[in-house]
Amino acid sequence: MGRRAFVQWERSCTMRGRSDARDGVPIPLCAEAAVANSSQAMEPSEEVLKDLHLRMVRIRHFEEEAGKLMEQGKSPGALHLYIGEEAVASGVMVHLSDQDQITSTHRGHGHLVAKGGEFKKMYAELYGRETGYNKGRGGSMHISNVDAGMLGANGIVAAGPPIAVGAAFSNKYLARVEGRDRMNVAVPFFGDGATNEGAFHEAANMAAIWKLPVVFVCENNGYGEFTPQAEHQAISDVADRAAGYGMPGVICDGMDAVAVWEAAGEAIERARTGGGPTLVECKTYRFVDHVGLRGIGLHYRTDEELEEWRARDPIPQHEQRMIEMGVMTAEEIQAVHDAVMADITESIEFAENSPLPDPADLLNDVYTPTAAS
Amino acid sequence: MTAAEAPAGRQLVYTLAITEGVRQALQEDPLAFMAGEDVAGAGSVFGIYRGLLDEFGPDRVIDTPISESGIIGLAVGAGATGLKPIVDIMFMDFIGECMDEIVNQLAKMRYMFGGKATLPVTVLTMSGAGMNLAAQHSQSLEAWLCHTPGLKVVMPATAYDVKGAIITAAREPNPVFVVMCKGLMALPGEVPEEPYTLPIGKANVLREGDSLTIVAHGRMIHEATKAADILEGEGVSAEVIDPLWLQPLDTETIINSVSKTHNALVVHEAVRFGGVGAEIAAQIAELAFDYLDAPVGRVAAPFSPVPFSPVLEQTYVPNAERIAAEARQILGTG
Numbered sequence: 001m002g003r004r005a006f007v008q009w010e011r012s013c014t015m016r017g018r019s020d021a022r023d024g025v026p027i028p029l030c031a032e033a034a035v036a037n038s039s040q041a042m043e044p045s046e047e048v049l050k051d052l053h054l055r056m057v058r059i060r061h062f063e064e065e066a067g068k069l070m071e072q073g074k075s076p077g078a079l080h081l082y083i084g085e086e087a088v089a090s091g092v093m094v095h096l097s098d099q100d101q102i103t104s105t106h107r108g109h110g111h112l113v114a115k116g117g118e119f120k121k122m123y124a125e126l127y128g129r130e131t132g133y134n135k136g137r138g139g140s141m142h143i144s145n146v147d148a149g150m151l152g153a154n155g156i157v158a159a160g161p162p163i164a165v166g167a168a169f170s171n172k173y174l175a176r177v178e179g180r181d182r183m184n185v186a187v188p189f190f191g192d193g194a195t196n197e198g199a200f201h202e203a204a205n206m207a208a209i210w211k212l213p214v215v216f217v218c219e220n221n222g223y224g225e226f227t228p229q230a231e232h233q234a235i236s237d238v239a240d241r242a243a244g245y246g247m248p249g250v251i252c253d254g255m256d257a258v259a260v261w262e263a264a265g266e267a268i269e270r271a272r273t274g275g276g277p278t279l280v281e282c283k284t285y286r287f288v289d290h291v292g293l294r295g296i297g298l299h300y301r302t303d304e305e306l307e308e309w310r311a312r313d314p315i316p317q318h319e320q321r322m323i324e325m326g327v328m329t330a331e332e333i334q335a336v337h338d339a340v341m342a343d344i345t346e347s348i349e350f351a352e353n354s355p356l357p358d359p360a361d362l363l364n365d366v367y368t369p370t371a372a373s
Numbered sequence: 374m375t376a377a378e379a380p381a382g383r384q385l386v387y388t389l390a391i392t393e394g395v396r397q398a399l400q401e402d403p404l405a406f407m408a409g410e411d412v413a414g415a416g417s418v419f420g421i422y423r424g425l426l427d428e429f430g431p432d433r434v435i436d437t438p439i440s441e442s443g444i445i446g447l448a449v450g451a452g453a454t455g456l457k458p459i460v461d462i463m464f465m466d467f468i469g470e471c472m473d474e475i476v477n478q479l480a481k482m483r484y485m486f487g488g489k490a491t492l493p494v495t496v497l498t499m500s501g502a503g504m505n506l507a508a509q510h511s512q513s514l515e516a517w518l519c520h521t522p523g524l525k526v527v528m529p530a531t532a533y534d535v536k537g538a539i540i541t542a543a544r545e546p547n548p549v550f551v552v553m554c555k556g557l558m559a560l561p562g563e564v565p566e567e568p569y570t571l572p573i574g575k576a577n578v579l580r581e582g583d584s585l586t587i588v589a590h591g592r593m594i595h596e597a598t599k600a601a602d603i604l605e606g607e608g609v610s611a612e613v614i615d616p617l618w619l620q621p622l623d624t625e626t627i628i629n630s631v632s633k634t635h636n637a638l639v640v641h642e643a644v645r646f647g648g649v650g651a652e653i654a655a656q657i658a659e660l661a662f663d664y665l666d667a668p669v670g671r672v673a674a675p676f677s678p679v680p681f682s683p684v685l686e687q688t689y690v691p692n693a694e695r696i697a698a699e700a701r702q703i704l705g706t707g
């Protein structure tokens with residue numbers, strides 16, 4: 001189990017318990033995704049299992065191809081890949097609609113894919129093309145889709161949680177103004193390292209005192225860049241931080257999409273119905289380096305640790321479960337991979353053939369055009 | 374001693390000159406320590422501190438949590454109580470995280486306390502665009518620092534100057550920001566092996582000329598020098614000055630030059646509006662107005678965040694052609 005013991009993981013989902021059946025059914029996000037009526041029970045339906053799978057497979061293949069494009073010099077700049085952590089974004093996003101917001105991190109592609117991101121617009125953004133989600137202005141570290149509630153990847157560690165608190169404030173305010181008793185929810189994703197920034201703590205406190213509909217999702221992959229968690233914080237469970245703000249802290253297995261789905265589902269439902277914020281810590285691991293597939297060649301993780309975590313790869317694990325449960329056959333699973341790959345091939349072609357931004361438009365969208373000179 | 378006067382000899386790339394500067398600063402003062410994100414085990418994401426952990430051990434080369442405000446606070450508190458902190462803020466863009474510690478604490482403590490606190494703090498940080506790292510990893514924010522009374526700001530753009538700047542900063546009893554240029558990391562240059570310092574507040578005259586003064590800092594000194602080459606081919610002799618220290622600024626060298634050439638062009642990579650160049654242009658207008666044959670020109674980035682797309686970023690960052698074109702405008706030859 002590597003250097004990070006999972007003793008406390010046993011007490012995962014300490015908040016476990018059945019929530020009342022509610023009538024709101026989350027809207028499916030990927031056009032291809034099945035309707036995920038998730039919040040009614042803690043046992044995932046077949047549709048939910050398939051939906052989780054599809055989202056994870058889309059992230060994995062998207063990222064593997066993106067990593068190759070970076071290494072071939074086709075995708076400029078730096079890509080922080082989500083490979084290995086797919087279960088987290090997928091398990092959370094199944095519960096969210098386009099009206100719910102997320103804030104993301106430097107490692108943001110997976111969050112956007114899971115929130116229904118279109119490959120064409122995503123690859124086009126990584127290529128710096130006018131047809132990308134951000135018209136090529138943002139690239140990997142700022143990729144966003146505000147229309148679907150994806151308030152951006154972020155180059156600043158821990159910048160997301162305060163923004164998510166603002167979105168949640170808005171959600172609560174608008175629900176009151178519009179007379180709704182179910183609120184939209186804001187979910188900031190952030191790493192273990194990010195919880196050492198003041199911004200995280202200020203956000204957690206504000207969300208707690210105002211009982212805002214926020215679910216703080218920590219992707220604890222055991223490292224901030226090249227520094228192991230044990231050297232950057234004196235706790236091994238980020239969920240412990242929740243107590244300091246008077247909110248529940250929950251730990252779940254971030255390599256198991258169903259475990260994430262379950263923990264996040266409960267927290268999201270509580271947030272939606274006025275129960276206030278939760279900190280959900282997902283124990284996960286990134287299979288590739290901090291930046292790119294191969295990184296800069298530093299040896300800060302042992303091969304053994306890497307292998308142990310790879311053996312818990314969330315995708316084959318989930319596929320195995322679905323086969324055993326008779327939800328999908330191996331052939332059907334293969335067909336999902338093939339369809340996703342076909343979409344990727346077409347989307348990369350689209351990106352490569354898309355127009356570059358016109359330098360004459362450089363100053364468009366600056367808030368203060370008159371100061372330009 | 375300027376780069377031009379350095380004895381011919383050993384070549385080091387900019388990154389290794391940084392390492393050597395920090396190493397020698399740590400060697401010469403047992404109270405000096407280095408702290409920052411991934412500076413120890415990883416030797417920095419830029420590789421600029423490799424080997425220092427092995428040489429000085431984990432008590433003196435310290436990986437911090439991702440806590441920029443904490444890092445500058447650490448330097449303020451440790452500096453005020455007898456140590457010589459050398460701290461690293463990985464990308465200059467991240468100073469946003471610690472502006473209070475910089476502006477309200479680090480810069481002002483001695484003044485507010487009636488001269489009682491000494492803060493021998495060195496802050497190292499990497500600035501600049503050109504690597505497709507987009508709006509939050511590419512900025513040149515030196516003007517923010519220069520606008521704060523109490524901070525010294527040096528922006529070395531050669532291997533020689535970066536090592537000298539680090540040692541100068543480490544020996545200086547007051548806070549110094551060494552703003553490094555990530556676009557120059559692979560740039561080689563002559564660097565003497567022994568420790569040496571730079572005179573604080575003294576500009577480098579990189580090239581002498583008599584019909585135009587180009588004042589450029591940071592990475593733009595190389596573009597300005599290229600522009601001077603282009604102009605030379607057109608019969609124009611340009612003087613190129615690198616202020617090197619933006620705080621305190623070597624007004625005298627700049628004014629003397631403009632008094633001789635009668636024309637001035639100020640260049641930097643930061644956005645033009647409110648940039649350090651605006652201050653330099655204002656000083657020239659105040660102090661050398663009678664010598665000027667034309668209004669002072671400025672070449673700098675347009676007023677937008679740094680764009681990601683390579684085509685836009687190339688348009689954004691000033692270059693030799695744009696500098697030469699602006700020079701022709703000033704001289705009425707273009």
Ligand SMILES: Cc1ncc(C[n+]2csc(CCOP(=O)(O)OP(=O)(O)O)c2C)c(N)n1
Pocket residue numbers: 105106107155156157190191192193194195219221223224225290410439441463467470
């Ligand atoms: C304010 C700020 N400080 C430092 C960095 C440099 N940086 C980028 S990612 C990263 C590590 C983040 O670790 P964690 O939050 O655990 O996320 P992970 O990369 O593990 O997903 C650091 C230090 C940054 N982008 N922003």
Ligand SMILES: [Mg+2]
Pocket residue numbers: 191192193219220221222223224225
């Ligand atoms: Mg991490």
